[in-house]
Every structure is written in structure tokens, then in C-alpha cells.
Amino acid sequence: MKKLLFNYVLPYFLYVLIYFWCWTIRISRKNQKAEDYVRNLPGKYILTLWHGRIFYLFYYLRRRPDFYLLISPSEDGDLLARLARLMGYSVIRGSTYKKAISSARALIKVLQREERIIIIADGSRGPRIKAQPGSIQIAGMTDAPLIPMTFGAKRKFELNSWDRFVIPLPFTRCTVSFGQPIPIPLRPDAESVQKKQDELEKALNRLTEESE
Secondary structure: OHHHHHHHHHHHHHHHHHHHHHHOOEEEEOOHHHHHHHHHOOOOEEEEEOHHHHHHHHHHOOOOOOEEEEEOOOHHHHHHHHHHHHOOOEEEEOOOOOOHHHHHHHHHHHHHOOOEEEEEOOOOOOOOOOOOOHHHHHHHHHOOOEEEEEEEEOOEEEOOOOOOOEEEOOOOEEEEEEOOOEOOOOOOOHHHHHHHHHHHHHHHHHHHHHHO
């Protein structure tokens, strides 16, 4: 019974809750030109964001089966995968910590099919707002544009978690912001990856500050 509730009832409950919670929120678009570029960009690309800024963007980008999310194969991941599919995303089960190579290969295959992926820049465990090399390396192996995005909320609360997860309050205003694509050299060496990590961090932090 517990498994039935967790796997089938709870995902639908959370879907309805998140949908109507975010439906009350007013939207402001910070960089309309950059967002239009992303929405009209054909072929493959990588969207990336901080872990703490998932909540509203998860709703905002809904109904896009051409967006693939990497979700852990754990029991908690089962719940998140069902929720993501209800929101209209495609899902790849894998981890950046366990069997990271096979997960990266699955993401690369998606990009090679000229589809899109969303990667959390600071990973699922942090450190907070410190860009991990995964998105840089995958972009360098596939020649896919790497595009930062974030949101800010006028009224919000932050969870006391490692990522300071941001949940906008109902009926507030959220500002969504997309950045310019970050060029990644083909098959970058370790020094280039580190430089691009620093560039991605600065871009995401600047976007977040502007959105707030």
C-alpha cells in the first residue's frame, strides 16, 4: 500500500500542487531576446541552472518532451521521474556519482540525436553554486551550446538545505532569465574545463542577482 501511494498517488498529488502553486505566480522575463533565441534554436543544446533554482523552472519549461532530465535510479528518483513525466519531460535514469560514465553516455546520445538536455550545474550534492565539470565536458564532446538560466522571486522562502532551495510564494512575481550561450571548445583539456566552470559560475550568479 505504501509503495502504491508513493509511486502512483503522490506524483499526481505533487503535480497538481506544483501546477496550481506556480499558476498563481506572475511572470516577468528579464532577457526576452535571449529567451526567444533559446526557444527558437533548432537542434541540440544544453540548459543548465543551479540546484536551488529548480522549483519554478521545472514548471516554466513544462510540456517539453524534447528536454531530457537525468534522474537518479533510487527509490526517491522513481517519484521524481514520474513527476517529471507528468510535467511533460523525457527522463533518463542515472547518476552523476554512481555509474557516471554510463549516465554521461546516455546524455551524449540524446544530443547526438539533435535533442536537448537539462543539467544541474552544481550537481545533486553540491557544493552549492559551484559549477561541476560535467556540463562543460558533455558540451565539449558534442559541440552543443551551453546556456545558463535561472529565476528570482520577489517573495520566497529558502529551505535550510545544502542548496538553499528557493520556493516562490503563491501570487508573487518570478523573473525568469536566460543567459547567452557559453562557447565550449571541442574536447577541452583540464585547464579549459576549469576556466569554463568559472565562466559558468559567474554567468549563473550574475543572472540570479539580476533576477532578484
